[in-house]
Amino acid sequence: MSNSNSCSCSKTDQESSKKILFYACSGGANVAEASDKACREMMSQGLGSMFCLAGLGAGIQGMIQQASDVDLNVVIDGCPMDCARKIFEKLELENVQYMRATDMGLEKKAKGTRATEQEVNAIVSHAKEAIGVN
Ligand code: SF4
Numbered sequence: 001m002s003n004s005n006s007c008s009c010s011k012t013d014q015e016s017s018k019k020i021l022f023y024a025c026s027g028g029a030n031v032a033e034a035s036d037k038a039c040r041e042m043m044s045q046g047l048g049s050m051f052c053l054a055g056l057g058a059g060i061q062g063m064i065q066q067a068s069d070v071d072l073n074v075v076i077d078g079c080p081m082d083c084a085r086k087i088f089e090k091l092e093l094e095n096v097q098y099m100r101a102t103d104m105g106l107e108k109k110a111k112g113t114r115a116t117e118q119e120v121n122a123i124v125s126h127a128k129e130a131i132g133v134n
Contacts, residue, residue, distance in 0.1 A: 018072065019072075020073075020133075021070050021073050023052075023084055024084065030078075030109045031078030031107075031115070034078070035123060038123035051067065074131060075096055075098050076101065079108045080100065082100065106123070
């Protein structure tokens with residue numbers, strides 16, 4: 001039987017030696033979509049794992065413990081509403097690096113606008129530089 005407090009989406013065969021978890025606000029806006037896709041791209045590059053922000057927001061203790069145990073949680077919000085950051089601030093974890101897509105030159109556009117590949121790449125580049133990985 002599976003453990004309801006564990007989440008297999010934190011696991012990848014390409015993990016780096018420094019354990020990093022990526023989170024995106026994953027909201028409905030283009031900047032949120034771009035943040036989400038950037039996290040998935042960095043996971044596919046073997047820089048760490050994307051983890052479930054919703055699980056932390058829901059207070060799932062096993063998932064909060066995983067976030068507490070890693071070297072770094074990289075939290076990417078789409079806009080200054082900082083929804084993901086606010087979830088993390090409630091958890092009072094110290095191993096967190098925050099970033100925001102609109103601080104990287106992305107513009108939050110009208111509802112229904114899709115994220116572009118260029119926007120996703122801009123976030124990936126910024127995040128990799130910010131956390132010192134290639
Ligand atoms: S941070 Fe901005 S883009 Fe992300 S979920 Fe919140 S309001 Fe939406």
